[in-house]
Amino acid sequence: MTLNEKLNKLKQIYRDLTKLDQISCLLSWDQETYMPPLAAEGRAEQLAILAKIIHDKSTSLELSDLLYEVYQNRHELSVEDRKFIEIKYRTWQKQNQLTPEFVATWSSLTSQAIEAWKTAKQKKDFHLFAPFLEQLVALVRTKTSLLGKPNNYDVLLDYYEPGLTKKQVDSLFTVLKTGIKQILSSLPQIGPTRYIEAPISWQKQFTKKVLSLIGYNYQTGRQDEVAHPFMTRVGDQDIRVTNTFHENDVSSFFSALHEGGHALYEQGMDSNYIVLLNDYERSLVLHESQSRFWENFIGRTKTFWSPLWPQMQIELPTVFGSMEFADYMKMVNLVQPSLIRVQADEVTYNLHIIIRYEIEKMLVEDNLPVTQVPIMWAEKYEQYLGIRPKNDAEGCLQDVHWSMGNFGYFPTYALGNILAAQIWVQFQRENSDFSEILSNQNYQHILAWLQTKVHKPGTLLSGLELVEQLTGESLNAQYLLDYLAEKYLS
Amino acid sequence: MTLNEKLNKLKQIYRDLTKLDQISCLLSWDQETYMPPLAAEGRAEQLAILAKIIHDKSTSLELSDLLYEVYQNRHELSVEDRKFIEIKYRTWQKQNQLTPEFVATWSSLTSQAIEAWKTAKQKKDFHLFAPFLEQLVALVRTKTSLLGKPNNYDVLLDYYEPGLTKKQVDSLFTVLKTGIKQILSSLPQIGPTRYIEAPISWQKQFTKKVLSLIGYNYQTGRQDEVAHPFMTRVGDQDIRVTNTFHENDVSSFFSALHEGGHALYEQGMDSNYIVLLNDYERSLVLHESQSRFWENFIGRTKTFWSPLWPQMQIELPTVFGSMEFADYMKMVNLVQPSLIRVQADEVTYNLHIIIRYEIEKMLVEDNLPVTQVPIMWAEKYEQYLGIRPKNDAEGCLQDVHWSMGNFGYFPTYALGNILAAQIWVQFQRENSDFSEILSNQNYQHILAWLQTKVHKPGTLLSGLELVEQLTGESLNAQYLLDYLAEKYLS
Numbered sequence: 001m002t003l004n005e006k007l008n009k010l011k012q013i014y015r016d017l018t019k020l021d022q023i024s025c026l027l028s029w030d031q032e033t034y035m036p037p038l039a040a041e042g043r044a045e046q047l048a049i050l051a052k053i054i055h056d057k058s059t060s061l062e063l064s065d066l067l068y069e070v071y072q073n074r075h076e077l078s079v080e081d082r083k084f085i086e087i088k089y090r091t092w093q094k095q096n097q098l099t100p101e102f103v104a105t106w107s108s109l110t111s112q113a114i115e116a117w118k119t120a121k122q123k124k125d126f127h128l129f130a131p132f133l134e135q136l137v138a139l140v141r142t143k144t145s146l147l148g149k150p151n152n153y154d155v156l157l158d159y160y161e162p163g164l165t166k167k168q169v170d171s172l173f174t175v176l177k178t179g180i181k182q183i184l185s186s187l188p189q190i191g192p193t194r195y196i197e198a199p200i201s202w203q204k205q206f207t208k209k210v211l212s213l214i215g216y217n218y219q220t221g222r223q224d225e226v227a228h229p230f231m232t233r234v235g236d237q238d239i240r241v242t243n244t245f246h247e248n249d250v251s252s253f254f255s256a257l258h259e260g261g262h263a264l265y266e267q268g269m270d271s272n273y274i275v276l277l278n279d280y281e282r283s284l285v286l287h288e289s290q291s292r293f294w295e296n297f298i299g300r301t302k303t304f305w306s307p308l309w310p311q312m313q314i315e316l317p318t319v320f321g322s323m324e325f326a327d328y329m330k331m332v333n334l335v336q337p338s339l340i341r342v343q344a345d346e347v348t349y350n351l352h353i354i355i356r357y358e359i360e361k362m363l364v365e366d367n368l369p370v371t372q373v374p375i376m377w378a379e380k381y382e383q384y385l386g387i388r389p390k391n392d393a394e395g396c397l398q399d400v401h402w403s404m405g406n407f408g409y410f411p412t413y414a415l416g417n418i419l420a421a422q423i424w425v426q427f428q429r430e431n432s433d434f435s436e437i438l439s440n441q442n443y444q445h446i447l448a449w450l451q452t453k454v455h456k457p458g459t460l461l462s463g464l465e466l467v468e469q470l471t472g473e474s475l476n477a478q479y480l481l482d483y484l485a486e487k488y489l490s
Numbered sequence: 491m492t493l494n495e496k497l498n499k500l501k502q503i504y505r506d507l508t509k510l511d512q513i514s515c516l517l518s519w520d521q522e523t524y525m526p527p528l529a530a531e532g533r534a535e536q537l538a539i540l541a542k543i544i545h546d547k548s549t550s551l552e553l554s555d556l557l558y559e560v561y562q563n564r565h566e567l568s569v570e571d572r573k574f575i576e577i578k579y580r581t582w583q584k585q586n587q588l589t590p591e592f593v594a595t596w597s598s599l600t601s602q603a604i605e606a607w608k609t610a611k612q613k614k615d616f617h618l619f620a621p622f623l624e625q626l627v628a629l630v631r632t633k634t635s636l637l638g639k640p641n642n643y644d645v646l647l648d649y650y651e652p653g654l655t656k657k658q659v660d661s662l663f664t665v666l667k668t669g670i671k672q673i674l675s676s677l678p679q680i681g682p683t684r685y686i687e688a689p690i691s692w693q694k695q696f697t698k699k700v701l702s703l704i705g706y707n708y709q710t711g712r713q714d715e716v717a718h719p720f721m722t723r724v725g726d727q728d729i730r731v732t733n734t735f736h737e738n739d740v741s742s743f744f745s746a747l748h749e750g751g752h753a754l755y756e757q758g759m760d761s762n763y764i765v766l767l768n769d770y771e772r773s774l775v776l777h778e779s780q781s782r783f784w785e786n787f788i789g790r791t792k793t794f795w796s797p798l799w800p801q802m803q804i805e806l807p808t809v810f811g812s813m814e815f816a817d818y819m820k821m822v823n824l825v826q827p828s829l830i831r832v833q834a835d836e837v838t839y840n841l842h843i844i845i846r847y848e849i850e851k852m853l854v855e856d857n858l859p860v861t862q863v864p865i866m867w868a869e870k871y872e873q874y875l876g877i878r879p880k881n882d883a884e885g886c887l888q889d890v891h892w893s894m895g896n897f898g899y900f901p902t903y904a905l906g907n908i909l910a911a912q913i914w915v916q917f918q919r920e921n922s923d924f925s926e927i928l929s930n931q932n933y934q935h936i937l938a939w940l941q942t943k944v945h946k947p948g949t950l951l952s953g954l955e956l957v958e959q960l961t962g963e964s965l966n967a968q969y970l971l972d973y974l975a976e977k978y979l980s
Contacts, residue, residue: 019536023513030516034524038709039728046509046725053543219528235536238529 003073007081010066013057014088014276020054021278026234032226033242044111055103059095067092083460084273087281090162097146106143109135110405117403126374126392133402134370137363140407144364153364156408161285161415162462166361169411172418172477173354177384179481183347186489187335194331196319200245206315207243207256210308214294215447216241216260217267228342229255231262231291236275239266250332251343254295261294262287264447268455277459284409285463288416289423290454296346296417297424297483298446300333303438335488337385339394346417347484348385353414355380356399360407412463419463421480423454426471493563497571500556503547504578504766510544511768516724523714523732534601545593549585557582573950574763577771580652587636596633599625600895607893616864616882623892624860627853630897634854643854646898651775651905652952656851659901662908662967663844667874669971673837676979677825684821686809690735696805697733697746700798704784705937706731706750707757718832719745721752721781726765729756740822741833744785751784752777754937758945767949774899775953775965778906779913780944786836786907787914787973788936790823793928825978827875829884836907837974838875843904845870846889850897902953909953911970913944916961 024047031043071089074082113132120129147155157164208223226242233239241259245252265287298304306325313320320328335345341352359376362368377396378388389395401409427449428434437445458466467475514537521533561579564572603622610619637645647654698713716732723729731749735742755777788794796815803810825835831842849866852858867886868878879885891899917939918924927935948956957965
């Protein structure tokens with residue numbers, strides 16, 4: 001076989017593997033949306049069987065040999081194909097570094113830990129989760145050893161965002177922390193949170209319209225209701241968003257824009273390569289930058305909402321009819337230190353991430369005893385946000401990530417915000433008429449720019465690589481701070 | 491390995507295969523319910539990849555060797571395990587009789603034929619489908635050769651219902667045809683069809699309640715809206731029904747009872763064996779008997795509807811408030827020769843099946859030219875029902891079965907009706923207080939009886955075997971005729 005024939009054969013195998021990965025995603029989507037309650041155990045077994053088939057196929061001798069040979073000669077390939085092979089080689093290496101025993105223990109421990117976490121959170125009692133967290137930390141440390149750097153948090157960062165180091169995160173977070181504290185200290189006193197009553201059936205219809213407005217394509221997607229919103233690709237042309245609706249707030253508007261941003265990215269990716277990649281072979285930083293771009297930079301602005309406002313007042317007179325537009329804008333841009341990350345505003349959000357990052361590092365690198373986590377958590381919230389959780393459910397038990405073993409994952413959320421700001425500035429640089437584009441609601445233009453500059457090249461790049469290619473700079477927190485200062489202090 | 495160890499190993503393999511089969515069913519369910527329009531091509535590819543994995547696993551050397559050895563020693567096994575192994579051996583044999591070339595041609599031709607059928611039906615033009623039907627008939631004839639009896643319709647019947655022969659079907663249908671003609675000729679003149687206006691949102695809620703009433707368990711199931719109703723098992727504890735809603739009629743009530751009957755059967759099957767069987771390893775005759783039992787024998791009665799009637803009148807005063815209960819019962823039991831099988835009443839329905847059976851046999855055994863099908867169709871409808879289709883869409887293009895290559899399938903529908911009547915009579919024989927059970931709406935009692943006498947033993951039996959075991963008689967059309975005569979002529 002020539003190199004090209006080998007490459008094509010590899011692509012054929014990966015195309016099938018991607019489809020099996022998509023099937024897993026559909027099974028998970030169904031589990032969160034429509035699956036009957038007692039079907040959970042059977043679904044877990046179906047997912048396990050699929051995972052085993054995917055694992056066997058992706059570590060087969062045939063694939064390994066082909067991949068190794070093509071990888072050795074990758075410099076003869078096109079830029080895209082070389083990148084593609086490097087991604088696959090990286091995945092293959094990681095799959096082979098983690099032993100079958102480790103993978104089995106991981107899978108079994110995290111399944112149990114997720115259930116324990118659910119119970120502990122419901123009962124607001126960290127002690128019910130602590131023994132599992134202790135085992136999880138031990139296993140994560142084993143993972144760092146298997147990946148070649150014992151107890152070094154860097155390999156965990158690299159696992160979720162290729163090339164990312166704690167040196168880089170530390171430096172970005174130091175700037176971010178100082179800047180945000182400064183903004184918060186200069187903010188005026190904040191009034192009480194505003195409560196509304198918006199029927200969920202109306203919110204469902206309205207968020208669908210918002211998604212259409214930014215360019216989400218229902219021919220290749222749909223929106224459904226779930227407990228915690230997410231976006232998932234379950235087919236080559238099948239990218240679904242989900243949303244959560246509360247009668248008393250408008251968070252569903254911003255969840256729609258957030259998950260919609262993720263989905264626009266998926267819908268805009270390079271169609272030659274996205275059909276060959278697995279769910280976990282995208283840059284998390286890049287993905288989050290796209291959700292935040294639409295949710296915050298586009299979505300939390302007067303320009304976005306003012307053309308929608310008259311319609312909202314007509315459709316829901318009891319809610320918006322008696323409200324001033326300025327008050328609506330204040331409501332959706334309320335900055336207020338709070339305990340729950342997913343409900344946080346765009347200023348304080350990053351502090352939630354920094355707290356988790358600092359605790360994670362101590363657990364992995366400094367042997368922080370697991371029992372100290374709630375105390376450390378409360379102290380850091382006091383220190384950074386001036387508030388303390390009343391219980392573990394609104395403290396260190398609020399997020400699912402640790403129970404799933406996702407250590408090193410949280411920082412990508414804040415880095416996504418940083419990247420979004422840099423993309424936002426770059427968009428303005430390249431489009432001198434940007435304020436006209438925005439006031440004309442010309443989201444098609446913005447989306448087309450993102451597709452060309454971010455979505456398509458981003459298919460095979462990490463967030464760290466893309467920001468360099470797009471702006472000539474590395475990740476830089478100052479852009480986000482400047483945006484926040486201008487928005488909230490001027 | 492001992493025989494028992496080999497059996498257990500086999501069961502383990504089949505358990506995994508069943509789960510993969512369930513995953514395929516979920517993909518198909520999603521395709522009919524929620525999948526976005528442009529995702530169809532990708533879904534077909536996902537299903538094809540799964541089908542290949544299932545095929546490879548179920549014809550693997552390991553499985554084949556184990557199965558052959560256990561089958562040779564099946565007389566040492568328990569009655570259930572022997573039955574189970576015989577079912578699997580039968581499946582394995584059929585899989586091996588059909589060559590890979592045949593399976594590939596079949597799969598490709600039927601995919602194309604289904605699309606051609608959709609277009610032809612929409613355009614009401616048989617000529618657009620005829621070339622495909624010609625190829626399909628040729629391929630079905632090849633199938634009969636591969637299965638060992640060239641151009642013999644018996645192997646097609648046996649394919650869908652083990653042991654069924656045309657001699658048996660001919661004899662049952664001769665009795666049925668004569669009896670139904672007699673009933674029809676004795677029926678009084680029929681008034682015009684009644685039109686109603688029942689909001690679809692109300693129908694959705696109401697049919698869900700009807701399903702609960704007969705014992706359908708929403709902890710392990712759900713009802714969704716589709717173009718053509720079906721029931722599907724997508725997990726060990728996940729058995730879903732679907733329904734189609736029309737504003738102008740109450741057909742959704744009876745679809746709910748029909749698909750609900752299929753689902754109660756699935757929910758009542760032997761839990762040790764159902765997790766080892768594939769979708770196509772159930773008796774179609776038995777399955778249809780269960781849907782018809784609830785739809786017609788329980789569902790089209792005054793006893794069933796009279797306790798629901800006051801609630802229906804309150805909930806939909808504009809529709810049922812001004813209607814007499816007797817008129818509602820007339821509406822849902824209207825017997826009237828009609829052209830569309832799925833809309834036919836319980837008396838004329840069987841004639842629709844007999845017509846398809848007679849034409850199918852002529853195509854497979856007597857070289858009836860495909861171009862003659864519309865003429866033959868019109869003549870038989872004229873002869874049996876006194877009406878002729880105005881076009882092919884309401885004639886020979888109405889059903890999807892032929893485009894899917896399902897020749898030999900239709901007779902199981904009428905045989906399901908025959909079996910349902912025999913089960914109904916047996917239930918009355920064994921429950922002398924049956925009229926009290928019915929007037930008390932004690933469906934739990936009926937369901938428990940069905941579970942013990944039909945659902946559990948039926949897991950490993952054909953309809954032909956079950957009727958013998960339950961009633962001591964073979965299939966006998968007289969019970970259905972007696973029931974119809976008593977209901978409509980007395």
